[in-house]
Amino acid sequence: MAYTVKKLAQISGVSVRTLHFYDEIGLLKPAYYGENKYRYYEEEQLLLLQQILFFRELKFNLNDIQRIMGSDDFDKIDTLLAHKKILKDDLSRIQSMLRTIDKTVSHLWGKTKMSEQEIFDGVRPHDDKKQKDYETYLLDKKIMTQKDLEQSWKRVENWQKEDWEKFHKSGDELNQSLAVAVEKNLAPESAEVQKLIRRHYEMVNYFWTPNKETYIGLGNLYREHPDFQKYYAKFHPQLVEFLIKAMKIFAERNL
Amino acid sequence: MAYTVKKLAQISGVSVRTLHFYDEIGLLKPAYYGENKYRYYEEEQLLLLQQILFFRELKFNLNDIQRIMGSDDFDKIDTLLAHKKILKDDLSRIQSMLRTIDKTVSHLWGKTKMSEQEIFDGVRPHDDKKQKDYETYLLDKKIMTQKDLEQSWKRVENWQKEDWEKFHKSGDELNQSLAVAVEKNLAPESAEVQKLIRRHYEMVNYFWTPNKETYIGLGNLYREHPDFQKYYAKFHPQLVEFLIKAMKIFAERNL
DNA sequence: TATTGACTCTCACGTTACGTCATACCTTAT
DNA sequence: ATAAGGTATGACGTAACGTGAGAGTCAATA
Known part of the structure; x- marks a missing residue:
């Protein structure tokens, strides 16, 4: 045979x-x-x-x-153990590469935050009362935990006015691009839109790492709260719904 | 300069x-x-x-x-994060390789030290009555021909107790791995599971070479016959259905 | 100034473990 | 007899250079 x-x-x-x-x-x-x-x-x-x-x-x-x-079992054992060392080295090299990537990403983030300034919209420093409102919503819906919120605040505790400006500018730019996408009738699941959503996700991720459910939940916050509605409506009337749909797709595909 | x-x-x-x-x-x-x-x-x-x-x-x-x-910082961030996923995959692949090496070394070590035997399960020599049952099913469904059966029997006519033990042990090990896969919610079409199915196919192939249809038919035998059901249920309640699905996929892809 | 040693250039083949044609022969079934 | 599908042997392509070969260039020294 x-x-x-x-x-x-x-x-x-x-x-x-x-x-x-x-x-x-x-x-x-x-x-x-x-x-x-x-x-x-x-x-x-x-x-x-x-x-x-x-x-x-x-x-x-x-x-x-x-x-x-062509070798016997003893030799095979030797060879395998020698190989194991090599693999362990590979392992730790990859681990250090992962750390390097994390550091680089946060560095780049900082850089984009610190880039030039254009006034697209006035600075909107935080209104504490409203902020608490959002937090209650997020906690109630179990989208974020108390610990998540604290860590998130720690991220910004040293921010200067300038930092907030850059931050808002990044967000505005993103939303402007999304508004263009809506205008062009692009689908929320299209590659272009999803790339923009990835940017949104990365921005959020800077403060807090959502998972599939919580990222979708964050989208819902945008719909529920008049302040977010108003903010997004400035770019395009259909933007909120479009964004929520696109975030949902992004979450289901990537998270 | x-x-x-x-x-x-x-x-x-x-x-x-x-x-x-x-x-x-x-x-x-x-x-x-x-x-x-x-x-x-x-x-x-x-x-x-x-x-x-x-x-x-x-x-x-x-x-x-x-x-x-040639890309901007946003793209760099994207690229880095995508790369991070790849590296993470590499990482876990290497980790599994390390485990494999450990297992192999201890296996070889055991082999050289003594021709050991582990009792994973008692020997189950064939019960002729039931065997005829299966054969009838296989013949009726045209999964195997009479000639196939004869050749298959010829394969084992000289087997000793030891051979049967080894055979059952291989089978049990394989099913154990599959049960773990079920437990881990791996998909039947995933590469890991399909690799295990390939092992199943190879074991079957030792006795008889199935084609696409007959290999799927063999899977159905597992579902129809209470003895097989019981045997597979020992490893995991959902194992039979999982195995059948995975075999079907394997057959459609490779046979 | 002539020479030497270090440096530079452009081919161009070798490396790993195959993938992917191209071309031609063989086998099996209809 | 013809078609379909399997098999054989080349031979080129891959990624990121290493390693010469042969020939021209530069800087320092005798």
Whole structure:
């Protein structure tokens, strides 16, 4: 019961080309060749191939696999343990890369916050009474916890007037772009709009990290509260609903 | 104060060849060329190079870096956050590789130390009456032919108790993994689950080679027969249905 | 000034593990 | 007999350079 290349390929999940290649480099030779030059494999080769693929999954290169296949179990243990060290190094390198990314993102955020200033709208410093109103809503609906709110406030405790200006400017720019999108009849699920929503999400994320439900909940706040309605209506009458729809889609796709 | 290739290379820690290459692909052009065709760089290029190297460290490929360098900070943030997801995936893949290595090493260690045997489940030698039941089903539904059955039996005619134990152990291990997958809410079409199904397919393939229809038919046998139901329920109540779904997907994709 | 050593340039092939044609032969079923 | 599908052997492409080869250039020294 010999396998042809295609059959072996299907069973083991590799390509025919891979089998050709493994033959070529001597990693896995067929059991025999037909006189038509066809390659025929048997159970033994299937088992060998499975071992090869096992090591390949572990990111061994084919040269090493070649060596491993000809070695005994003691050697295999050695090799595996040596490989483990390499993987651990990879691991910690990736971890440090992740930290670097986080730092860079927040740095860039700060930079965009600090960029030039145009007056699109006057500065609107916080009205504490209303703010509390929103907070009550967010807490009631379990969109944010008390801890979330505190951390969020800590983010801005050192902000100067200038910082608030930049912040509002970023938001206004974003909403202006969204208003254009509404005007152009773009769909909330279109790639362009979703990219803008991602910007919205990133801005929010700077203060607090929403999940699927809470991000949608935040959208609802925009609808419920007259102040938000008014704010968004300045850009476009249909913007609130459009934004909420787009946020929902974004949340369902990405969060 | 222009740098020649070698000087810039030394300062930035790359090779001269790299600078040649970056010039060639347009990633970093020198400030100007001398009439001797020499490349001359200035501070501006040094800063650009440092940015390039920053992203290179984060494992961006040069194409992406090229794009990044021409984009604004918002786009950079997007790109970085997208990249972060990729890195996180890499991270968890490496973590699972480390676990696999540990398991393999201890397995090999056990093997070399003694030809141990673990009792995962008692041996269940065949009950002939029931077996005939299954065979009738398989023949009726044209899932296997008489010839298939005979060949399949020939495979096991020389099996010893040990062989059956090993066989059952493999099966149990596989089902255990699948049960974990169910528990983790993995989708039947996910790569992880499909890899497990491939193992199932290979085990079946040892006895008989199913095609798309018959492999799906085999799945149905599992649902129809109370013995199979009971067997799979031992691992997880939803396992049968999950397995059948996953087998169907596997068959449609690979057979 | 001539020479030497360090530096530069432009090809161009090698690397890894295959993917992707191209072209031609083989097998199997209708 | 013809068509469909499998198989074989090239041979080029990939990513990001490393590593020469052969030839011209620059700066310092004898």
